[in-house]
Amino acid sequence: MAAKVAIIMGSQSDWPTMRKAAEVLEELDVEHEARIVSAHRTPDRMVAFAKGAADEGFAVIIAGAGGAAHLPGMVASMTHLPVLGVPVQSKALSGQDSLLSIVQMPAGVPVGTLAIGEAGATNAGLLAASILSLGDDDLAERLTTWREARSAAVAERPEN
Numbered sequence: 001m002a003a004k005v006a007i008i009m010g011s012q013s014d015w016p017t018m019r020k021a022a023e024v025l026e027e028l029d030v031e032h033e034a035r036i037v038s039a040h041r042t043p044d045r046m047v048a049f050a051k052g053a054a055d056e057g058f059a060v061i062i063a064g065a066g067g068a069a070h071l072p073g074m075v076a077s078m079t080h081l082p083v084l085g086v087p088v089q090s091k092a093l094s095g096q097d098s099l100l101s102i103v104q105m106p107a108g109v110p111v112g113t114l115a116i117g118e119a120g121a122t123n124a125g126l127l128a129a130s131i132l133s134l135g136d137d138d139l140a141e142r143l144t145t146w147r148e149a150r151s152a153a154v155a156e157r158p159e160n
């Protein structure tokens, strides 16, 4: 069974951000699955997901949430899998609340926290692929090719 990446989010409203992680994983041909799992609205679903994620075949978890963004940290407390946290840009505080809720974990329960918003989601996808590439030479090659293409697409001079 190929290692999968789970993309979980607290709400449907997080999907426009979190789909950026899915898009980059699709580009890299990495198996992934997106689910809505809320720490506050569906706590039982969260516990079941976190405790069962490894047995389901997930190798990396990307967790995005906004506001009082407890999802990544709570999931990290219940699994040994790497958890990458994406602070979704909130309306009230522009995602600063999300960032601080996710990043400041106590020692012993790590969450790899990315940037606020779409850049964070894209980079979470890339980081998940990078983690999986440690045990997958073909993926490492695809990732290298992807990065080279991104570099090649940068013009040397600005256009008028």
Ligand code: RP5
Binding pocket: 009, 010, 011, 012, 013, 014, 038, 040, 064, 065, 066, 067, 068, 088
């Ligand atoms: C969080 O509350 C979600 O992750 C979302 O970012 C935020 C707002 O959710 P909705 O009220 O839009 O469903 O749990």
